[in-house]
């Protein structure tokens with residue numbers, strides 16, 4: 001699967017902040033990744049929900065090639081058309097407001113945080129959820145409700161209050177006139193695919209309206225058809241004031257964005273925020289190609305249908321005592337094992353040519369490219385059924 005010499009070179013050249021799986025990839029196509037020997041792996045990670053369109057989608061490849069040959073970037077000192085077209089797409093497919101571009105998820109969260117702080121005119125508090133994940137830069141890390149990711153880096157930003165995702169009373173107590181914003185994921189991805197209860201999301205909407213705070217939905221992982229609809233909030237019947245997105249927006253090319261509803265989408269004025277690379281023609285051309293693929297109703301129907309079928313299969317594992325809980329929305333699923341053997345399961349699946357990801361000692365997450373076919377999903381279920389008993393034997 002991998003030449004040991006590559007691992008040695010990696011250890012001498014890269015800071016040791018990642019635990020990589022022992023496999024090298026040289027090519028991708030759809031839901032398949034290929035190692036240097038040409039072995040195909042079924043990808044149920046999709047670059048952590050970055051490759052929703054599938055690997056090397058021909059429309060994305062063509063857009064990148066064509067744009068790279070003409071103009072790669074010019075900074076935000078000048079006009080380019082691709083940026084405006086992608087912002088129009090986001091505006092017209094979400095809350096109808098204007099857009100700010102950045103280069104990653106964590107940058108989108110920082111932008112949202114700054115927008116909310118400015119809008120809040122000195123309101124000192126921001127509310128987020130326990131077990132959330134919003135990114136690794138200081139603002140986003142402070143919002144992230146996981147002390148294990150924060151402790152080595154204290155002190156963090158002041159004023160962030162965390163509430164459990166089931167704790168409606170806690171949310172009532174936390175949101176008030178001192179609150180600038182409430183940040184929530186529709187489904188908490190990094191913690192192991194835990195949907196935030198819809199009544200909690202609705203209560204957040206109500207409390208934000210009552211107290212003049214802004215509701216921010218972080219759709220960096222759920223966005224762009226991962227759960228079925230273009231944005232996951234669209235299934236809820238409520239909308240946020242601000243939304244973050246990144247990951248799958250560029251079909252694999254780094255890009256992030258926030259959008260805010262009309263009325264607050266001019267909070268940033270010249271000089272308030274910016275980024276040299278952001279919204280460049282190459283990333284936005286890739287984004288225009290990727291969003292055209294992901295907004296296709298046929299693809300979104302496929303996500304709902306195959307996601308429901310796959311989740312049924314995972315529930316079958318629970319019914320047969322091989323797992324303790326299965327959760328999911330669309331093609332975003334999590335499976336809890338009876339024992340803390342998730343890392344071993346990841347290795348065993350890799351040996352069978354299937355890529356999955358452990359989000360915790362007992363939890364496996366499935367985020368395949370959305371174009372994945374039924375045959376591959378069935379192969380994943382069959383492999384789980386065979387592999388899990390071998391782990392516990």
Ligand SMILES: Cc1ncc(COP(=O)(O)O)c(C=O)c1O
Pocket residue numbers: 048104105106107109133134135136185189190218219220221222246247
């Ligand atoms: C919900 C959510 N927000 C923010 C981020 C951070 O995104 P990035 O890794 O692009 O900075 C992630 C990444 O997993 C995420 O899932």
